[in-house]
Amino acid sequence: MLVGETAKRSCSTVATALLFDVFGTLVDWRGGVIEALRTFAARTGISADWAAFADDWRAAYGPSMDRVRRGEVGWQNLDALHAASLAELLERYGAGDAGGEERARLVKAWHALRPWPDVVGGLERLRRRFIVASLSNGNIALQIDLRRHAELPLDMLFSAELFGHYKPDPQTYLGACALLDLRPERVMLVAAHTGDLLAAQACGLQTAFIARPLEHGVGGAVDTGSAAVDLHADGIDALAQRLGA
Amino acid sequence: MLVGETAKRSCSTVATALLFDVFGTLVDWRGGVIEALRTFAARTGISADWAAFADDWRAAYGPSMDRVRRGEVGWQNLDALHAASLAELLERYGAGDAGGEERARLVKAWHALRPWPDVVGGLERLRRRFIVASLSNGNIALQIDLRRHAELPLDMLFSAELFGHYKPDPQTYLGACALLDLRPERVMLVAAHTGDLLAAQACGLQTAFIARPLEHGVGGAVDTGSAAVDLHADGIDALAQRLGA
Known part of the structure; x- marks a missing residue:
């Protein structure tokens, strides 16, 4: 069920937790x-x-x-x-x-940004089936404000600040997995940025790319993902659909 | 408004964030x-x-x-x-x-305990006016499960595990304040345990005692608080009332 048409490797393990990049992926910075x-x-x-x-x-x-x-x-x-x-x-x-x-x-x-329209409903759906948490370079105080402002239904906020390392350093992905008490293959990073996803994949995490063609505005740069990523979806609600949540 | 009849020191600063002890204070372990x-x-x-x-x-x-x-x-x-x-x-x-x-x-x-009856409603009320977070010796994976099981509306989970120190070590109270980006006097620890509260007070935090006479069962030991604590309340809902939330 985790493997979409674009998947290039097999994901036999169903994820237990989903980690979400925040700026660009969940909110329109x-x-x-x-x-x-x-x-x-x-x-x-x-x-x-x-x-x-x-x-x-x-x-x-x-x-x-x-x-x-x-x-x-x-x-x-x-x-x-x-x-x-x-x-x-x-x-x-x-x-x-x-x-x-x-x-x-x-x-x-940067503490008071709006979520993309598919985010809150999509997270609510995913949260019924998976642990949902952020994994962001934003500091904890910033993420708390953002969570409250955007009403993001997240079970936990993980931040680079907790690990003393910024993404894409492996300490961030592996640090979040350790605090979740889960092996990396039971955790999926969800992000709109290929670099973030490939770094997580190198640490053994599953990966889902979310298309955000307007992150950089009309006519701006567009990240279209990578064939190496396990799953592509057009939004968080579409991801919930794909993961059967 | 923060100063109750039992307060022994003046709290001129209104707290911005409330940190909640978990075992005994929010849930019936x-x-x-x-x-x-x-x-x-x-x-x-x-x-x-x-x-x-x-x-x-x-x-x-x-x-x-x-x-x-x-x-x-x-x-x-x-x-x-x-x-x-x-x-x-x-x-x-x-x-x-x-x-x-x-x-x-x-x-x-220990990951699937029930909240006391006043907790979820009380936290919902408090959350409208304050940042509400846990500060528990429970590890993050445990607290995530507990948060999901008991549906605790907390903005963040702070754990001893993030600081490599257990309460009542000062690193826990001061570590949470640092991640909140708040001076200790803007933060209030809420707990059913006097020792926890006095340790937080020594770090400069405000303190609220929650009476949980049945934490240790009928006929069990009872913590009745301390005159040194800023505020006493019979539950989280009563605390919300006292704090005007």
Whole structure:
């Protein structure tokens, strides 16, 4: 039942727990961040291409985590990385005068994002049959706010912060499996990002790709998945259907 | 509003998050464990005083954690501690023949306990106004099962396992506050056990005592709280009332 038409390896083991990537997979970070930037613009009278700003902010995320992952800087959680990249971007976009309270409010925009329309219902269905948890690079305080704001019915929040490692480091996938007290083959990572999925697969987890063609907006980059991933679905509700939940 | 008649210190700060002890405070461990032992007895034909067995099992918990806390043994999660003390008790109660599957089932009884009647409704009320999370010595896999079984509406599960320290070590209270990104004075520990509350208070947390006179059964030991604790309530629903939620 776990094996779809696109599966390239056999999944004879039914998963016990599903781990969900959050930004992009469960919530629309881009829409929410652009909205917060426009509210900031209305308050401060600063004008800029806020969609480009949001994209640049998200683009800074990988390199800033990589500096932590390579040990060039000590552990910093995602709020701290967002605050640092925001400071650079405000300068670059001619908004370097923005005060501390405005900056804090913008960093908090990542705590209050909307779920994609298929998410809450899909998770409710899956939760009847599987343990459902997040596995996100977002810090715990951020994920708690997001869970409350988006009403995500998750049994547990797993964060890079608990392991002192960011995805795609193996410590994150294997750390979550250890806390679940499950062998990796009993756990499935669900994500809209092929890199995340292949890293989890290398740790022995099952994998499901969720198509989110609008994650980066109309005309933006699209991740179309990989034949190596066990399962592809168009949303969380479609995944529930595929998994018989 | 946070200061009740029994409060001995002033709580000028309103808490942002409430951390709940689990065994005894939210769930009736004794009733559930006795029930599982009686089912085990019916299956195996072994007879014993199962209420006394449950009490002895719970009594083994403190000393077994203390061995971990003093560093006499390496980290072991609560499932492992329960399994070890169960083995000793089965021997002592003349049930040393019990097989591995029966033992595993009994250890799992701690994953499927019933909440006290005031808990689910009380947490729902509190959750509208506060972040609500557990802070338990139970390992994450155990707490996930418990959360699902008892339908506890908690925003996050914090466990001793995340900090490599058992309560009442300060690392647990301060570790949860750090992950919440809140100063200890913005966090309130809610528990039915005075020792837990005083340890949290020493770390700067606010404290609320919940009376659970039947935690140890009819005629059992009763914790009646301490004048040093900020707030006393007869249940989680009564706590919600007191906190204006």
